Amino acid sequence: MASVQLEGVRKTYPNGHVAAQGLDLHIADGEFMVLVGPSGCGKSTALRMIAGLETPTGGRILIGDRDVTVVPPQQRDIAMVFQTYALYPHMTVRENLAFGLRMRGASRAEIEQRVGEAARALALEPVLDRKPAQLSGGQRQRVALGRAIVREPKVFLFDEPLSNLDAKLRVETRAELARLHRRLGATIVYVTHDQEEAMTLGSRVAVMRDGFLQQVAPPMELYRYPANKFVAEFVGSPAMNFLPGEILAELSPANPGTAVLGVRPHDLTIVTAGAGDLDALVDVVEPRGSELLVYLRLGAEGNGPELRVVAPPETAVEADRVVGVRFDRERLHWFDEETGRRV
Amino acid sequence: MHLHDLRMPWLGRPFVGLSNYLEAVGDPRFRGALWHTLFFAATSVSLELLIGLWLALALNQAFRGRGLVRAAVLVPWAIPTVVSALLWRFMFEGQTGIVNAALVDIGLMREPIVWFIQPGTAWVPVILADVWKTTPFVALLLLAGLQNIDASLYEAARIDGASAWRQFRHVTLPLLKPAILVALIFRTLDAFRVFDLIYALTGGGPGTSTEPIALYTFNALLQNLQFGYGSALSVIVFVVTFGLAMIYIRFLGAELMGSRR
Amino acid sequence: MLALLVLGSAFPLYWAILASFTPEARLFGGPSLLPSELVLDHYRALFTQRNFWIPIRNSLIVAGTTTAFCVAVGALCAYALARLQFRGKFALLGFILAVGMFPQISVVSPLYMLLRSLGLINTYPGLVLPYLTFAMPLTVWLLVGFFRQLPAELEEAAMVDGASRLRAFGEVIVPLALPGLATTAILTFVYSWNEFLFALSFTLGPERQTVPVAIALFRGMYQVPWGQILAAAVVATLPVTLLVLAFQRRIVQGLTAGAVKG
Numbered sequence: 001m002a003s004v005q006l007e008g009v010r011k012t013y014p015n016g017h018v019a020a021q022g023l024d025l026h027i028a029d030g031e032f033m034v035l036v037g038p039s040g041c042g043k044s045t046a047l048r049m050i051a052g053l054e055t056p057t058g059g060r061i062l063i064g065d066r067d068v069t070v071v072p073p074q075q076r077d078i079a080m081v082f083q084t085y086a087l088y089p090h091m092t093v094r095e096n097l098a099f100g101l102r103m104r105g106a107s108r109a110e111i112e113q114r115v116g117e118a119a120r121a122l123a124l125e126p127v128l129d130r131k132p133a134q135l136s137g138g139q140r141q142r143v144a145l146g147r148a149i150v151r152e153p154k155v156f157l158f159d160e161p162l163s164n165l166d167a168k169l170r171v172e173t174r175a176e177l178a179r180l181h182r183r184l185g186a187t188i189v190y191v192t193h194d195q196e197e198a199m200t201l202g203s204r205v206a207v208m209r210d211g212f213l214q215q216v217a218p219p220m221e222l223y224r225y226p227a228n229k230f231v232a233e234f235v236g237s238p239a240m241n242f243l244p245g246e247i248l249a250e251l252s253p254a255n256p257g258t259a260v261l262g263v264r265p266h267d268l269t270i271v272t273a274g275a276g277d278l279d280a281l282v283d284v285v286e287p288r289g290s291e292l293l294v295y296l297r298l299g300a301e302g303n304g305p306e307l308r309v310v311a312p313p314e315t316a317v318e319a320d321r322v323v324g325v326r327f328d329r330e331r332l333h334w335f336d337e338e339t340g341r342r343v
Numbered sequence: 344m345h346l347h348d349l350r351m352p353w354l355g356r357p358f359v360g361l362s363n364y365l366e367a368v369g370d371p372r373f374r375g376a377l378w379h380t381l382f383f384a385a386t387s388v389s390l391e392l393l394i395g396l397w398l399a400l401a402l403n404q405a406f407r408g409r410g411l412v413r414a415a416v417l418v419p420w421a422i423p424t425v426v427s428a429l430l431w432r433f434m435f436e437g438q439t440g441i442v443n444a445a446l447v448d449i450g451l452m453r454e455p456i457v458w459f460i461q462p463g464t465a466w467v468p469v470i471l472a473d474v475w476k477t478t479p480f481v482a483l484l485l486l487a488g489l490q491n492i493d494a495s496l497y498e499a500a501r502i503d504g505a506s507a508w509r510q511f512r513h514v515t516l517p518l519l520k521p522a523i524l525v526a527l528i529f530r531t532l533d534a535f536r537v538f539d540l541i542y543a544l545t546g547g548g549p550g551t552s553t554e555p556i557a558l559y560t561f562n563a564l565l566q567n568l569q570f571g572y573g574s575a576l577s578v579i580v581f582v583v584t585f586g587l588a589m590i591y592i593r594f595l596g597a598e599l600m601g602s603r604r
Numbered sequence: 605m606l607a608l609l610v611l612g613s614a615f616p617l618y619w620a621i622l623a624s625f626t627p628e629a630r631l632f633g634g635p636s637l638l639p640s641e642l643v644l645d646h647y648r649a650l651f652t653q654r655n656f657w658i659p660i661r662n663s664l665i666v667a668g669t670t671t672a673f674c675v676a677v678g679a680l681c682a683y684a685l686a687r688l689q690f691r692g693k694f695a696l697l698g699f700i701l702a703v704g705m706f707p708q709i710s711v712v713s714p715l716y717m718l719l720r721s722l723g724l725i726n727t728y729p730g731l732v733l734p735y736l737t738f739a740m741p742l743t744v745w746l747l748v749g750f751f752r753q754l755p756a757e758l759e760e761a762a763m764v765d766g767a768s769r770l771r772a773f774g775e776v777i778v779p780l781a782l783p784g785l786a787t788t789a790i791l792t793f794v795y796s797w798n799e800f801l802f803a804l805s806f807t808l809g810p811e812r813q814t815v816p817v818a819i820a821l822f823r824g825m826y827q828v829p830w831g832q833i834l835a836a837a838v839v840a841t842l843p844v845t846l847l848v849l850a851f852q853r854r855i856v857q858g859l860t861a862g863a864v865k866g
């Protein structure tokens with residue numbers, strides 16, 4: 001096990017595209033670090049630089065105490081699970097699992113023992129002699145995982161390993177991964193574009209956008225104290241509401257004209273008209289089983305901005321009625337209109 | 344090198360300037376060869392494209408024995424050109440060769456003709472042999488193009504009420520254009536270099552009336568050992584081919600790139 | 605209609621096979637579509653009088669060596685071209701294609717000079733070397749297409765797993781590209797087997813002539829030994845035809861991949 005350190009890492013692709021702009025990230029030994037961000041923000045690029053599959057055009061990367069910036073992947077002692085799994089199609093599951101050990105010159109007995117252990121842990125024993133093409137999606141995913149585990153590497157890298165699974169399997173495997181991390185105590189860098197996955201898995205979460213790190217923090221901190229408007233919007237579902245600062249001018253910490261008010265749908269309460277901070281017209285009501293998602297339009301005529309509210313299922317709301325909304329004073333977020341920064 | 348006459352290169356013949364090139368331009372046999380090459384390329388390539396397109400459309404339909412047909416049309420492609428030239432020579436040979444016999448039998452000709460003593464008739468087996476040998480290649484290229492066309496486009500066209508001809512005209516043809524262009528480029532450049540076929544089929548004869556430029560160059564180089572003149576001819580062949588390729592790329596390349604993404 | 609076309613395309617070959625078993629005297633004497641009398645005279649003459657096994661041996665050696673060399677070296681070049689990012693890669697690919705399209709006749713005279721100064725006229729290397737000028741671009745071009753179809757992640761996974769780039773190539777890419785390598789080898793072999801101009805220009809006598817050259821030069825002074833020519837044609841056609849029929853699907857794929865993909 002080892003820590004991973006990125007110091008001012010930059011990557012400019014040969015076509016001039018800048019995919020990483022000065023990444024500074026310290027991943028502690030045994031930490032589960034999740035890189036999250038929208039598609040194309042440079043998460044995979046960052047991960048591939050840690051793996052050695054791309055060479056940074058600036059900065060340093062350290063694994064443990066060793067500067068590996070220009071060390072080829074095979075000498076880094078890392079394991080990676082690819083989004084497409086990249087199982088070797090011409091080898092059986094057993095050979096796939098053994099490949100990394102074989103490349104490192106492990107003895108036959110050791111290979112057998114470790115492959116056996118991993119297969120048992122991942123319930124792959126019955127399919128050991130099949131080729132990847134004869135496996136289900138979930139099994140393939142487990143083989144990819146197994147190929148990483150048998151090696152007992154310093155660092156595990158995951159690039160969206162769950163995105164090819166169906167919703168149910170994804171949730172199950174997510175729990176499996178969390179368990180695995182606890183059992184192995186391994187250092188993991190995990191890339192995803194799914195904020196929910198990031199929040200549930202990460203010891204810490206690093207949010208990226210356009211090659212820049214936006215915020216690195218434990219999940220709950222990210223949720224409670226987003227560093228800027230982008231993080232606030234990206235984290236949490238349904239997404240945070242943003243309103244012009246003037247609407248609740250009396251609560252604004254700064255000049256309300258230059259501030260944006262952010263409030264999560266869960267931090268709003270629907271009350272009878274006139275009893276809340278503002279009145280609004282009910283637009284659409286979506287029952288979601290355990291709760292209602294209510295779309296409102298501010299103003300009694302409903303010509304103001306849209307507001308999403310999560311309400312208890314027993315709340316009496318109907319489309320086209322006027323209701324009141326109450327804002328949770330403790331949970332308001334203010335952002336600078338220009339810079340998007342939290343104020 | 345081609346500015347010297349290298350009949351005896353070890354003696355270091357003097358520099359002869361552009362005279363080899365001037366000689367070529369004034370040489371009626373050279374001009375004839377150029378003309379034969381153009382004629383051969385234009386005729387055979389257009390026939391091959393037409394038949395190839397038709398064949399590709401036919402092969403694109405699913406039917407029993409399609410694999411067999413595909414294999415059968417591949418065989419002429421795989422046969423050495425020299426061999427196919429000789430096969431066709433044999434069929435057209437003599438007064439009683441199979442072609443003469445068949446044509447007289449069907450009643451298309453009253454008398455057998457001696458195909459290889461007149462320029463007009465000597466071209467017939469040459470063109471036929473080339474079409475026979477290379478149409479499969481064209482058809483396969485076009486077939487690959489056809490198979491890249493999304494079937495749902497035809498369904499959409501049918502729902503819009505397009506007739507078979509209009510489907511061909513407005514869906515198949517535009518989408519097949521890149522493949523057609525590729526086939527056209529490959530085949531024209533190939534036809535321009537024609538050598539084996541004519542060497543073995545007519546030897547350029549009667550006289551030099553079917554002699555293409557590559558054969559003339561070869562004769563100058565290795566038959567008459569005019570290395571200087573022959574090399575000048577080689578360069579001319581190269582320049583013409585290169586020019587042709589450039590013209591294609593210039594006029595068709597943009598379209599190719601555009602439609603291939 | 606299609607059946608007619610298939611028949612039409614098969615007929616010249618059928619006719620040649622038939623004629624190769626027909627006695628010389630009856631070759632032009634009122635042709636009939638069905639054989640009346642079959643003899644092996646021409647084949648016997650071909651191998652006893654003509655020593656036709658010599659050109660066959662030559663062709664096998666030359667085409668075989670060319671193919672083996674091209675596939676081995678071409679695979680590495682193509683892999684580099686398909687995977688590595690370097691400046692001028694696109695231009696290099698274009699150049700390779702252009703060399704492949706080069707009119708052969710244009711290089712006969714410089715190659716002749718070169719081979720003569722190396723003392724390689726009328727030798728096997730003197731044929732293999734010129735063959736590389738067209739076979740190598742063909743191989744590289746085809747293989748680049750095949751390698752590109754393999755996801756880069758496979759060898760990345762292998763490298764992360766501890767394999768060097770060369771080892772990843774050997775253990776992961778080559779086994780997966782085997783069908784493509786086979787297709788390429790077949791096509792290269794067929795082109796080399798059928799090549800005529802270089803073989804005609806760079807050999808001097810029967811002892812190094814390849815099959816197509818030998819057949820083309822059969823023609824006697826006063827009469828054409830059609831029976832033997834056709835027998836030789838059948839023999840020359842046999843290996844490539846068998847290859848084509850056996851690997852029909854692959855060849856179609858290779859032919860079209862080479863031209864259509866870019």
Ligand SMILES: Nc1ncnc2c1ncn2[C@@H]1O[C@H](COP(=O)(O)OP(=O)(O)OP(=O)(O)O)[C@@H](O)[C@H]1O
Nearest residue numbers: 013015017019038039040041042043044045046193
């Ligand atoms: N080899 C490359 N050459 C040029 N640009 C590239 C290359 N690889 C990636 N990029 C660009 O760099 C940016 C970041 O790519 P990256 O793959 O890291 O994104 P990502 O965050 O992983 O996105 P996704 O969630 O879609 O996987 C993208 O805009 C992409 O187009």
Ligand SMILES: [Mg+2]
Nearest residue numbers: 043044045159
């Ligand atoms: Mg990615």
